[in-house]
Amino acid sequence: MxxxxxxxxxxxxxxxxxxxxxxxxxxxxxxxxxxxxxxxxxxxxxxxxxxxxxxxxxxxxxxxxxxxxxxxxxxxxxxxxxxxxxxxxxxxxxxxxxxxxxxxxxxxxxxxxxxxxxxxxxxxxxxxxxxxxxxxxxxxxxxxxxxxxxxxxxxxxxxxxxxxxxxxxxxxxxxxxxxxxxxxxxxxxxxxxxxxxxxxxxxxxxxxxxxxxxxxxxxxxxxxLYEYPATAFVANFLGQSNLLAAEAAGPAGPEVPVTAHGARFSVPVDRARVDRGPVYLGVRPEKLHLAEAADEVPAGHQHVPGVITDASYVGVSTQYLVRTGWGSELSAFAANSGVGRQHPVGTSVVAHWDPRHAFLLPREPGQDDRTTPLLDEPVKVPS
Structure with missing residues (x-):
């Protein structure tokens, strides 16, 4: 034309x-x-x-x-x-x-x-x-x-x-x-x-x-934009993200060590928008996997324990909410591929991810997790 x-x-x-x-x-x-x-x-x-x-x-x-x-x-x-x-x-x-x-x-x-x-x-x-x-x-x-x-x-x-x-x-x-x-x-x-x-x-x-x-x-x-968001706004507007309030200690070799809610994690340097001070540790729900025992977690994966508080079947996937020990809920999307098992509400699970799929974003001091809203009733989470 x-x-x-x-x-x-x-x-x-x-x-x-x-x-x-x-x-x-x-x-x-x-x-x-x-x-x-x-x-x-x-x-x-x-x-x-x-x-x-x-x-x-x-x-x-x-x-x-x-x-x-x-x-x-x-x-x-x-x-x-x-x-x-x-x-x-x-x-x-x-x-x-x-x-x-x-x-x-x-x-x-x-x-x-x-x-x-x-x-x-x-x-x-x-x-x-x-x-x-x-x-x-x-x-x-x-x-x-x-x-x-x-x-x-x-x-x-x-x-x-x-x-x-x-x-x-x-x-x-x-x-x-x-x-x-x-x-x-x-x-x-x-x-x-x-x-x-x-x-x-x-x-x-x-x-x-x-x-x-x-x-x-x-x-x-x-x-x-989806795989490497620059800000918390982009991470949660373009899709969903689990963003945990964390502190980064600066790069240590190829990784950036971070601490979130008393647990230690790490993110590859090339996945970090910021590598020191207050940060968000981010993981997309489809990159967050669930296991019912710690020994089922693949080697090298990082993880947190929790309890399933909601399970929604939406055809192509089942969308879970996992309540952590510190009170936030994480979203996890399990593809309906015919592989793996369903997890009923109330099941104790271990949410785990490959650190290569995580990312670090800037966070203002004092800002908390940016995940699913908290439940009104507390749920006991195994340590």
Whole structure:
């Protein structure tokens, strides 16, 4: 697909947006490489949609720049920017058929011969033969494809996606995640996708930026962010983590010794964001394994004893909560692979992990564990 203007990376430089005394986006600087699928991930109120709206021209920055290649588009009207947006509400015209909905942007620009481009776009989104139907005759997923085709037919340099799958059911949402990635790969346009859904971001995006309070907490490839989070916020927003309040003694050879709740552990140096002072010792629930006796723990694994307080079967896995002797609950996900046994609630277990799968994060002095909330009733844990 040919662009109408010289292409280039999308760059946000010192971008800030204030609403009165509230700062929605705070001095944001990042680069979205041309042709990439980029996701802005964060909770409601983190500034991700405001950022998207400034790129689209629907909000004017308080300060900073939006650059496309070498061109500053910060003060251009939305219709003058080589950018299109697909919103969660598809906003299709109910009185127009699908072909005319897709052709709308071209018609507005005075282009008469649109049939060939419309057919190409409908084929791209796998809606061949749907051109004469009305929006009301289509499912939610099909309407989402029409909105996508309507945006793509304008040949934008950047396509902005504002929670476009939020109105779909789970199965259809997952199908559309795969479809959106296929389409982005085929057309080669820069996609910037705003979402609060971690799975959605990780499934589709080449690069994910996790936003919090108007700033980027961490940016990188999905696997990098998940396996090597930079902050406690990222560790618990992108998936779940068991974060134990610990003290690090500084590197000792290839490892960093840490002490947590009177027990000694260690983490490889290359898995430590900080190696001295207050830290969080982190382990993902799927990397935490359960044994019913200490002699079942593999050599080299580190472990803590506990009691199972909850077991939830969710099909692909069983999710356990393990109450430790100091009162925190750890999450452990056991894959439903047909190997291993189920552990009933009340079972005494040993939660263990390979230290190569743990990580250390910064912790403010005085902060406690960041795990599952404590139970109201105490549970006796064997020593």
């Amino acid at each position: 040919a662009n109408e203007a010289p292409a280039g990376d999308l760059r946000l430089v010192d971008l800030t947006k204030r609403f009165g005394i509230f700062t929605a986006v705070d001095d944001l600087t990042l680069t979205v490489p041309q042709g990439s699928f980029f996701a802005l991930l964060g909770a409601s109120g983190c500034g991700k949609t405001t950022t998207l709206r400034m790129i689209a021209g629907l909000e004017e920055p308080t300060s900073g720049q939006v650059l496309l290649g070498d061109r500053d588009i910060s003060r251009l009207r939305p219709y003058k920017r080589p950018v299109n947006t697909v919103f969660q509400s598809y906003a299709l015209f109910p009185h127009l058929d699908i072909a005319e909905n897709v052709a709308f942007g071209l018609r507005r620009r005075g282009i008469r011969k649109v049939d060939g481009q419309v057919r190409q776009m409908l084929s791209l989104v796998q809606l061949d033969g749907f051109g004469r139907r009305r929006p009301a005759q289509l499912s939610g997923g099909q309407q989402q494809r029409v909105a996508l085709a309507r945006a793509l037919i304008n040949h934008p340099q950047v396509l902005l996606l504002d929670e476009p799958l939020g109105a779909l059911d789970l199965k259809l949402r997952r199908q559309m995640q795969i479809e959106l990635k296929r389409i982005q790969t085929e057309v080669g346009i820069t996609f910037v996708h705003v979402t609060h859904d971690q799975e959605e971001a990780m499934t589709m995006a080449d690069t994910v930026a996790v936003m919090n309070a108007g700033r980027i907490e961490q940016l990188g490839a999905p696997a990098e």
